[in-house]
Amino acid sequence: xxxxxxxxxxxxxxxxxxxxxxxxxxxxxxxxxxxxxxxxxxxxxxxxxxxxxxxxxxxxxxxxxxxxxxxxxxxxxxxxxxxxxxxxxxxxxxxxxxxxxxxxxxxxxxxxxxxxxxxxxxxxxxxxxxxxxxxxxxxxxxxxxxxxxxxxxxxxxxxxxxxxxxxxxxxxxxxxxxxxxxxxxxxxxxxxxxxxxxxxxxxxxxxxxxxxxxxxxxxxxxxxxxxxxxxxxxxxxxxxxxxxxxxxxxxxxxxxxxxxxxxxxxxxxxxxxxxxxxxxxxxxxxxxxxxxxxxxxxxxxxxxxxxxxxxxxxxxxxxxxxxxxxxxxxxxxxxxxxxxxxxxxxxxxxxxxxxxxxxxxxxxxxxxxxxxxxxxxxxxxxxxxxxxxxxxxxxxxxxxxxxxxxxxxxxxxxxxxxxxxxxxxxxxxxxxxxxxxxxxxxxxxxxxxxxxxxxxxxxxxxxxxxxxxxxxxxxxxxxxxxxxxxxxxxxxxxxxxxxxxxxxxxxxxxxxxxxx
Amino acid sequence: xxxxxxxxxxxxxxxxxxxxxxxxxxxxxxxxxxxxxxxxxxxxxxxxxxxxxxxxxxxxxxxxxxxxxxxxxxxxxxxxxxxxxxxxxxxxxxxxxxxxxxxxxxxxxxxxxxxxxxxxxxxxxxxxxxxxxxxxxxxxxxxxxxxxxxxxxxxxxxxxxxxxxxxxxxxxxxxxxxxxxxxxxxxxxxxxxxxxxxxxxxxxxxxxxxxxxxxxxxxxxxxxxxxxxxxxxxxxxxxxxxxxxxxxxxxxxxxxxxxxxxxxxxxxxxxxxxxxxxxxxxxxxxxxxxxxxxxxxxxxxxxxxxxxxxxxxxxxxxxxxxxxxxxxxxxxxxxxxxxxx
Numbered sequence: 123x124x125x126x127x128x129x130x131x132x133x134x135x136x137x138x139x140x141x142x143x144x145x146x147x148x149x150x151x152x153x154x155x156x157x158x159x160x161x162x163x164x165x166x167x168x169x170x171x172x173x174x175x176x177x178x179x180x181x182x183x184x185x186x187x188x189x190x191x192x193x194x195x196x197x198x199x200x201x202x203x204x205x206x207x208x209x210x211x212x213x214x215x216x217x218x219x220x221x222x223x224x225x226x227x228x229x230x231x232x233x234x235x236x237x238x239x240x241x242x243x244x245x246x247x248x249x250x251x252x253x254x255x256x257x258x259x260x261x262x263x264x265x266x267x268x269x270x271x272x273x274x275x276x277x278x279x280x281x282x283x284x285x286x287x288x289x290x291x292x293x294x295x296x297x298x299x300x301x302x303x304x305x306x307x308x309x310x311x312x313x314x315x316x317x318x319x320x321x322x323x324x325x326x327x328x329x330x331x332x333x334x335x336x337x338x339x340x341x342x343x344x345x346x347x348x349x350x351x352x353x354x355x356x357x358x359x360x361x362x363x364x365x366x367x368x369x370x371x372x373x374x375x376x377x378x379x380x381x382x383x384x385x386x387x388x389x390x391x392x393x394x395x396x397x398x399x400x401x402x403x404x405x406x407x408x409x410x411x412x413x414x415x416x417x418x419x420x421x422x423x424x425x426x427x428x429x430x431x432x433x434x435x436x437x438x439x440x441x442x443x444x445x446x447x448x449x450x451x452x453x454x455x456x457x458x459x460x461x462x463x464x465x466x467x468x469x470x471x472x473x474x475x476x477x478x479x480x481x482x483x484x485x486x487x488x489x490x491x492x493x494x495x496x497x498x499x500x501x502x503x504x505x506x507x508x509x510x511x512x513x514x515x516x517x518x519x520x521x522x523x524x525x526x527x528x529x530x531x532x533x534x535x536x537x538x539x540x541x542x543x544x545x546x547x548x549x550x551x552x553x554x555x556x557x558x559x560x561x562x563x564x565x566x567x568x569x570x571x572x573x574x575x576x577x578x579x580x581x582x583x584x585x586x587x588x589x590x591x592x593x594x595x596x597x598x599x600x601x602x603x604x605x606x607x608x609x610x611x612x613x614x615x616x617x618x619x620x621x622x623x624x625x626x627x628x629x630x631x632x633x634x635x636x637x638x
Numbered sequence: 639x640x641x642x643x644x645x646x647x648x649x650x651x652x653x654x655x656x657x658x659x660x661x662x663x664x665x666x667x668x669x670x671x672x673x674x675x676x677x678x679x680x681x682x683x684x685x686x687x688x689x690x691x692x693x694x695x696x697x698x699x700x701x702x703x704x705x706x707x708x709x710x711x712x713x714x715x716x717x718x719x720x721x722x723x724x725x726x727x728x729x730x731x732x733x734x735x736x737x738x739x740x741x742x743x744x745x746x747x748x749x750x751x752x753x754x755x756x757x758x759x760x761x762x763x764x765x766x767x768x769x770x771x772x773x774x775x776x777x778x779x780x781x782x783x784x785x786x787x788x789x790x791x792x793x794x795x796x797x798x799x800x801x802x803x804x805x806x807x808x809x810x811x812x813x814x815x816x817x818x819x820x821x822x823x824x825x826x827x828x829x830x831x832x833x834x835x836x837x838x839x840x841x842x843x844x845x846x847x848x849x850x851x852x853x854x855x856x857x858x859x860x861x862x863x864x865x866x867x868x869x870x871x872x873x874x875x876x877x878x879x880x881x882x883x884x885x886x887x888x889x890x891x892x893x894x895x896x897x898x899x900x901x902x903x904x905x906x907x908x909x910x911x912x913x914x915x916x917x918x919x920x921x922x923x924x925x926x927x928x929x930x931x932x933x934x935x936x937x938x939x940x941x942x943x944x945x946x947x948x949x950x951x952x953x954x955x956x957x958x959x960x961x962x963x964x965x966x967x968x969x970x971x972x973x974x975x976x977x978x979x
Binding site for chain 1: 840844845846847849850852853856857859860861862863864865866867923924
């Protein structure tokens with residue numbers, strides 16, 4: 123492994139045997155070929171990025187690699203030897219570790235206990251705690267995060283901290299290949315920076331990394347090579363991450379040349395009586411003295427880091443958190459603080475950050491999820507008129523172009539973008555006047571994003587006051603008429619989106635400074 | 639700008655209708671079909687071992703009368719479990735309601751006025767216990783398991799105190815006459831069970847209340863953020879079950895013509911077992927009244943078959959245990975095939 127750094131720096135394709143070579147991988151599910159001949163090669167010390175839309179086969183491929191799925195055809199060569207990965211334990215034994223999007227850590231155990239879960243450091247069945255803590259500390263140091271104490275309970279760590287613990291666990295298996303499924307999705311920009319530092323360090327030590335992300339700019343920054351999947355095929359592999367043009371990558375992913383674009387803003391910004399007015403709202407420890415207003419038809423974006431208080435502000439407006447001071451008025455009428463019911467009745471809708479856990483009843487149909495907030499409208503004397511309900515749901519599905527357009531389908535089987543449309547449909551059906559969107563495109567693939575953006579703009583044009591929160595500054599600026607910057611629980615800037623750029627926002631976010 | 643992207647899900651095998659035999663078992667009706675087959679098999683065993691004795695009208699009514707009391711409790715339990723809860727105190731509530739409704743004072747008042755006093759008392763006691771359970775669970779943020787475990791101990795203890803561990807014979811003849819009567823040859827108790835089942839089915843499948851129960855059980859956070867008053871709804875579910883227990887107590891009083899603190903022993907286990915083998919998810923979010931009714935009928939028919947063959951209750955208990963495990967195992971396989979666990 124000592125030559126790995128050189129291998130990485132000198133691009134001699136066939137000079138060394140690749141760490142991993144997968145050829146012609148096929149995986150069938152009843153009725154579908156999820157993988158239909160995937161070829162991929164990963165070299166030691168490489169950061170190999172895997173791109174593809176939802177359904178392209180990324181998740182299935184990493185499940186094959188981690189031993190969770192058995193391929194129906196194809197070969198896997200690991201360090202030059204033909205292997206079969208029969209179960210997750212076998213993958214770990216070979217040194218292939220996978221860090222899933224939903225981190226599989228046990229909140230109630232300590233950092234060290236999590237790292238060695240399943241292969242505890244023990245003597246005669248008694249866990250050697252001090253030994254485990256010492257080794258864990260070593261791993262964390264190696265990852266550049268010595269500040270995480272091995273004896274801390276994992277539940278008390280931030281998402282970023284948990285990410286690091288997962289990586290330490292991978293290293294504890296002496297992983298030579300680490301697969302990371304969208305590790306940046308839950309991190310803010312600052313934390314992503316630090317994660318990249320760790321990844322670079324691991325790659326320099328000769329560990330191969332398979333990195334999955336929806337964010338092209340990240341791949342440019344951290345990746346060495348790119349493999350693009352489309353509909354279960356390898357569309358292209360071994361592309362240079364730094365130099366392949368964006369248009370080319372998008373063309374490979376979609377089969378067409380598109381770039382996701384933001385819809386045009388109206389030439390004259392909407393004005394008039396504020397539909398939503400937030401005045402002096404505070405929650406000690408989260409945010410203070412937040413004041414802003416949104417006119418009907420206006421899109422206002424809240425930019426800020428995770429933990430800056432931006433999501434908390436939205437949830438407080440919605441009544442899911444009780445404000446300790448100030449007032450929220452909708453259409454001139456003051457909302458009762460801390461009452462979701464009052465907000466919903468006044469026509470406020472929230473599309474929460476965690477779509478699956480906070481918005482959708484996954485085991486229910488698309489139609490029932492859409493009508494959930496407006497059930498009383500279809501009910502007489504408590505009885506639901508199912509024909510009316512069905513018709514209303516069908517109309518929303520058609521209007522928002524939810525695919526597949528089947529209201530009976532379980533909502534869990536939809537892609538992220540379509541699930542988001544279902545949540546939007548719920549509030550449209552409710553005739554909402556104020557729509558609060560928290561991370562509207564999280565887990566939504568590049569192609570579907572444009573659709574969501576267009577939809578949001580259309581909604582605003584129909585007279586809804588929209589508030590958008592997003593970790594992606596580009597998205598906040600591109601989507602909004604007006605941008606508010608939240609830093610450290612306070613609004614530090616409020617101005618037209620057209621007059622500010624990403625760098626200026628980043629400056630304020632990082633430094634907490636007000637624009638001059 | 640509309641873009642034409644693929645919408646295939648990450649798990650392409652879920653949510654599809656399977657063709658062929660498996661499809662029979664996939665729908666809500668299909669899940670019940672398995673239970674119907676089990677019930678028919680049990681009846682076949684009954685006919686083979688006991689012949690005409692089993693098939694006689696009287697015996698069928700005996701089974702149904704036996705099923706009606708626990709059946710009413712199980713219908714209520716279906717709502718609580720579908721809503722993501724559990725109630726271990728049903729048997730104790732039935733005992734307390736039966737004792738309270740048959741105290742000397744209550745019966746004297748009933749004799750002087752109307753037997754409906756006894757019914758009202760039982761319903762109030764049951765509903766009241768349910769309200770306490772619900773308030774502590776929803777607003778006190780305590781685990782349902784713990785709250786209802788406490789109620790299990792407390793309610794039965796209170797029943798013993800009130801009854802002084804004596805059996806209280808029901809002396810209000812009008813009460814016994816009314817509930818002991820037949821309507822068109824069918825016992826009133828069975829009619830009540832049928833009515834409660836129908837009402838339960840309508841409530842769960844056709845009303846906003848039922849729809850919200852599914853949402854609260856399926857994803858309470860999403861339900862809350864959709865504007866549903868989750869705490870109030872949860873409380874109402876326990877009140878509903880409490881009322882069902884009160885009604886069951888009335889039926890038990892009529893059937894046994896006595897109130898005692900030992901009524902309803904182990905009802906919590908029988909009710910939960912019936913609900914679960916019926917196909918209601920123990921984790922909430924999916925519930926079936928038809929399944930619950932079939933579950934109750936399977937257990938009572940089993941008891942009947944065993945009794946007719948002079949087999950003891952211990953053997954029965956073993957058979958029950960086996961049935962629960964087998965039924966749930968089968969359901970899991972069906973659910974896994976449908977990808978909708």
